[in-house]
Amino acid sequence: MQNIPIEKFQITGLNENSMEAASRPQVGYLRDAWMRLRKNKVATASLILLFVIVLMVMIGPKLSGYAFEQIDKTARNAAPCAKHWFGTDKLGRDIFARVWISGRVSLTIGVLGALICAVIGCIYGGIAAYFGGAVDTVMMRIVEILISVPYLIVVIVFSLVLQSKGILTLILAMTITGWCTMARFVRAQMLAIKNEEYILAAQALGVRPWKVILRHMIPNTLSTVIVSITFDIPGYIFSEAFLSYIGLGIQPPNTSWGVMASSAQSVFTFYPYQLFFPAVMIALTMLCFTLLGDGLRDALDPKLRK
């Protein structure tokens, strides 16, 4: 028997990552989810449609040959025709061009707003639920206070303090207390998960708290969070319209779907198409996000794995 020199051995140490990974490899989880998402025809179709909408929002305004802000006295309130594919509004502006320009603002606000709130809400709610006790009490008390200050006042004050009406100001104003709902929601969900056996097991193994939150609690809350995000996106798009309505919305000449819809509402019996196009864009985008969210939920749920 050959003698193996001691130098050939090496102390590898205790790798916490690999200890954690014993449950399941994370890469595999995501890849698996992606594969299952692709098998879901509805979700795939939504994803493609969303991609088309995003593409149109980027190149659409160039296609009709009209600038979105160009007014035309001779073509006021024109119905959809060969010249103006989606018709014109009361200042004779091309609705086709406007719809896509609006989409830029609406989509940015909807998606960014929902994501920011979801991320902050998850972290905040997760921490509160995980630690419980005094931490939870203090954190939830803060949320309660924030959420009890009327949204409208917060937004008005912020847009006045920030002295601008750009897209980022709007998102900031909308999310400044908007994440609270998500935080409460995540906390409630996590409180239920917290007592699951696998969390106990992880804790028993000495896994660090933040890792338990990140690796176990958040993925397991994810399905409900995703559903919630798909609902928050229309929420933010509508909030933006409401803010525009009270004059705190996006600064003209910029426009959004919400702005277009609310401005067409008063004349919708006369010019239904002016309401139709922005409304359909809102509905279509929401439909896609919702169906995609459904697909994602199924794909991300470990229990539905085959």
Place this chain on the structure above:
Amino acid sequence: MAKYVVKRICYMLLTLFTVASITFFLMRSIPGDPLASMAKTLPEQTKENFYAKYGLDQPLYKQYFKYMEGLVHLDLGESILYAGRSVTSEIARTSPVSGMVGGTALIIGTFIGVCLGMVAALKKNRWPDYVVMFIAILGATIPVFVLASLMQYVFAVQLGWLPASGWGKPVHMVLPVIVLGFGSVATYARYIKSSMLDTLGQDYVLTARAKGLSERAVILKHVLRNSLLPAVTIFSSSIVGVFTGAFVTEKMFSIPGIGLYYVSSINNNDYTMVMGTTVFYAALFIIMQLVVDFVYMILDPRIRIASDR
């Protein structure tokens, strides 16, 4: 348990105090003068008297203490815009109206939403699921003002079945309840479906089935109860929404509710009215929060255990 309740009530008062303070200073930091919405030029003396009447001539900290003192006695002051109307009486008058419309819509909408959500979850990927989800998406994507005008146009103008707007008779509630309830149906159908699908995959459901419980018993006893959990959180904020958030609906159907009043007070810089309503809104919210926590304890045995520990 009693200790827990007392503790929660103390927190509640603390929260209320903080919210009232924040609102007070926020309102004062918004530019604009409550007198501006009336007439621009008043004789100097008149202006001073006016300010004195509402204590607006005092240093800010004095105004603050005075306001807090009133709050303790449930005296929210007098409306600046509407001479001779106390804020407390205005809230007492307008909130039941909102509560009635919103409450009816919420109860009916939630009930229908929960039922539809269950149907969708149990018949997943079959036509009832698609129909329900179509309704849900419609409810979430049509702006309220569009839905309201459509309803008025169809049921009041074209068919003449219902009044387009107004308040006082039960018939006036039909359209606003439909418009408001539509949103609830959509929200709850989606949440219940999602949460039921989650629950259906849980081990205890499997166990229950394995025990040989009838499908009906499994759904009612195990699945539904646990699926209602996320709905309860939403419900607490929807209840507050009932009293505040229905601004557009109240405006379009001419309903004399608190939401309409609140927004117009903000626009008119009616300080006392805005602060009073805000504090009311906060109180309501915090109480609802308390209720939700208790309901949670009843619904979810796991939390009950956790809080006992």
Place this chain on the structure above:
Amino acid sequence: MKKRVLSILMAGALALALTACGGGGSDSKNAESGEKDSEQYINTYLYAEPTTMDPSLRSDQYSSEILISTMEGLIRMEQRDGEYEAEPGDAESWETSEDGKVWTFHLGEDRKWSDGEPVTADQYVYSLRRSADPATGCPNSYFVTPILNYDAVSTGEMAPDQLGVKAVDEHTLEITLTNPMPSFLESTDASVFYPQREDIVKEYGDQYGADAEKFVYNGPFTISEWVHNSSMKLVKNEQYWDSDNVDLETVNYQIMADASTIANAYDSGQIDTIDISSEEELQKYEADDSNKYTKISGGSIVFQFYNTTDKTFSNQNIRKAFTLAIDQEDMNEMGFGNLREPLYGWIAPAFSVDGKSMRDAAGDPLKDRKAELEKEGKTPKDVLIEGMEELGLGSDPSKLDVTYSLAGTDDWYRTFGEYLQQVYKDELGVNLKIDFTEWGIFSDNLANGNYQIGFMSWGAYFNDPYDMLSINMTDFNQISTNWSNPEYDRLCVAGATEMDADKRMDDYVQAEKILMENDVICPLATSVEHKFTKSYVHDKYEEYGEERLYFIHPGWKNVYTSGR
């Protein structure tokens, strides 16, 4: 003499929908041969909740509309057979002293309150003193300003009982003015001139006028039900001195704030009148024979104005360029949906001096100035560059930093702002910024000189050009242009106190000329109210369906229905 502003209306589309809704005027053409309906009622709407019925504290047009039907002042301004004149109210007759300073009103002895108490001169005196008293905080006290000693009373230097009003006997009221004022009689139609009962005011204290039963009425109707923010029911006042001539038994008001709700309610027969707010509605109802269309002109206009203390807009050429770049016709079509009428001078066509239209006498100053510029072969852009060079701002308009402030945040203002951006980009090459704020913040900004160009509406309650001209006087500076011109100030005061009609007209015309030549303001359009009533709604003296004029909503006194 400080006579003040009149109603400040929020400009724009809203104002169109807001300006007084139900209708009723005067004039007895052939009130269509039909029989009067046995049930006499009208259903109509208000755009917002009236603030209070207290004539000394109210400030909004909604309470004004209700009060005109439920109260009686000294006179009633009514249009009869095309003439807009003072009809007797509580006063049966009136006369003025030779110097025009003392007015004596003789009250009818049969005038009663809704609780049966007689109406007396003392109650008028009490009411005016109450409004002038600074302790009351009356937002409409400017109507009282012409009265002797008002200034001293309003600052607290004199007691309210020193005000120049006196009850000579139970039924004779004497009002003494500081200066003669030819249009004083008309101004007494305003709600601050209504009588008030000291016993009722004392009884309800702060609550006076806040509810239907906390008030007392002496007009054609009383409020029988006031559901706040929702509805109001007026019923005929049997105690009213002229109740034999009041046909309507009830007037039902609903508060409706949304234009499409109002249209839906009108279409479904829920309300009998509508003031339309879009050109589409105008066309739709005009084509429908079951409606009568009444076009009503009044004293309010929309205009833009410049902050003359702003660095950029202190330069007259720059102001001139921004004024002349506007095409009033185009703006009326694109911005106002053809619902207003283009205006080229400061005074609306409705104003007259002793029956002669002031607009006819003064011509169209803005049109002349545009023609002049064209003759010089220049464009507004050239003028702008001249101005910029004078200020050392270079000669590239696209680098000029200009913000246009709008006092409204709804959809109409947004579209209007976008229109302005395009106009100034096309005409001047300027990249205009638009600032939208609520009225409260807007007026704060004006007062602090924190704006460059603003847009506003201004209206008068009675027919005297002085009411419009005075707001630009140095002492008043109502729209914060911070502009001052001694000659202008002199002409305004001279006109207002001049008893000779021709001289008065001349003073006003000269004053307007100075105002226009200095490019302080740029008139844009006159406000026009487009009222539709169902064909069964009639007015005794001035049938619906014809153009008419009024400064204050005429109320429901002369209205009846036939063939409902």
